[in-house]
Amino acid sequence: MKIIDVYQKLLDEFGKQHWWPTTSDNPKFEIVIGAILTQNTNWNSVEKAVANLNKKKLLHPVRLAKADIKTVQEAVRPSGFYKQKSERIVNIAKYIIENFGGDVDKFLKKITREELLAIKGIGRETADSILLYAGSRLFFPIDAYTIRFCKRFGLIDGDYDELQKFFHSELPKDLTVYNELHALIVKLCKEYCRKEMICTGCPLNDSCVYYKK
DNA sequence: CCCCAGGGACATT
DNA sequence: AATGTCCATGGG
Numbered sequence: 337m338k339i340i341d342v343y344q345k346l347l348d349e350f351g352k353q354h355w356w357p358t359t360s361d362n363p364k365f366e367i368v369i370g371a372i373l374t375q376n377t378n379w380n381s382v383e384k385a386v387a388n389l390n391k392k393k394l395l396h397p398v399r400l401a402k403a404d405i406k407t408v409q410e411a412v413r414p415s416g417f418y419k420q421k422s423e424r425i426v427n428i429a430k431y432i433i434e435n436f437g438g439d440v441d442k443f444l445k446k447i448t449r450e451e452l453l454a455i456k457g458i459g460r461e462t463a464d465s466i467l468l469y470a471g472s473r474l475f476f477p478i479d480a481y482t483i484r485f486c487k488r489f490g491l492i493d494g495d496y497d498e499l500q501k502f503f504h505s506e507l508p509k510d511l512t513v514y515n516e517l518h519a520l521i522v523k524l525c526k527e528y529c530r531k532e533m534i535c536t537g538c539p540l541n542d543s544c545v546y547y548k549k
Numbered sequence: 550c551c552c553c554a555g556g557g558a559c560a561t562t
Numbered sequence: 563a564a565t566g567t568c569c570a571t572g573g574g
Contacts, residue, residue, distance in 0.1 A: 355555095370555095371555090372556095374554090374555050374556085375554095375555085375556040375557065376553095376554060376555085376556045376557080376569090377554055377555080377556085377570090377571080377572090378553080378554040378555085378571090378572070378573070379554080379555060380554090380572080380573075381554080381571065381572060381573085382555085384572090413570085413571070414571065414572075415570090415571070415572095416554085416569080416570040416571040416572075417556090417557095417568095417569050417570055417571080418569095418570070418571075419569080419570085420557085420558090420569060420570090421569095421570095424557095456557090456558080457556095457557070457558085458557085459556060459557045459558085460556090460557090461555080461556065461557090462556070462557080465555080477555085479555050479556085480554090480555080480556080481555070482555095518555090519555090522555055525555095526554095526555090531552090531553080
């Protein structure tokens with residue numbers, strides 16, 4: 337089974353996921369911040385932190401850059417690693433101000449992947465999530481779920497760059513496909529393809545080499 | 550009590 | 563080039 341067939345099957349079963357979920361009036365910047373806050377953290381916890389930031393009116397580059405660090409830490413605490421993450425989100429707010437005059441749209445349009453990776457606290461997955469979901473640019477994020485699923489299902493076993501090359505070469509150059517497939521793999525891995533597999537009811541049973549009944 | 554979550558930086562081997 | 567450790571809260 338090819339990855340594009342996996343996409344179709346998951347889409348038929350789960351429907352569109354409509355990522356990246358946002359709640360504020362500044363969704364692009366919210367995605368940039370959320371991509372950092374969700375590093376190795378449950379999404380439910382991230383939602384709390386984002387809501388706290390929004391309540392404090394900090395989902396804006398200038399406000400966040402100028403905010404008292406203790407205030408930021410207090411807001412971000414529920415998402416864990418709060419000292420690191422506070423520093424990281426303030427850091428990128430300052431970067432957008434210094435290099436793009438605080439214009440988030442311009443930042444998302446002009447920034448290169450290499451430039452993103454050079455910012456402390458932005459690794460490959462965070463960079464690709466920002467580029468795809470905030471910047472509408474064709475970069476496929478590879479997370480722990482994707483690596484696990486690809487290996488188990490029998491598609492490909494490799495590291496981040498190898499898997500990304502695979503997705504980039506196999507998939508059509510289509511933002512909706514990139515957007516939805518990544519989100520659908522996350523959903524699949526949360527519900528069925530967990531660390532401890534729950535194969536009963538999995539929509540990919542027919543083609544999975546690890547299927548146990 | 551345990552394990553883990555939509556990673557990344559840095560140190561060690 | 564691999565592998566290990568730390569960061570930290572909240573939920574199952």
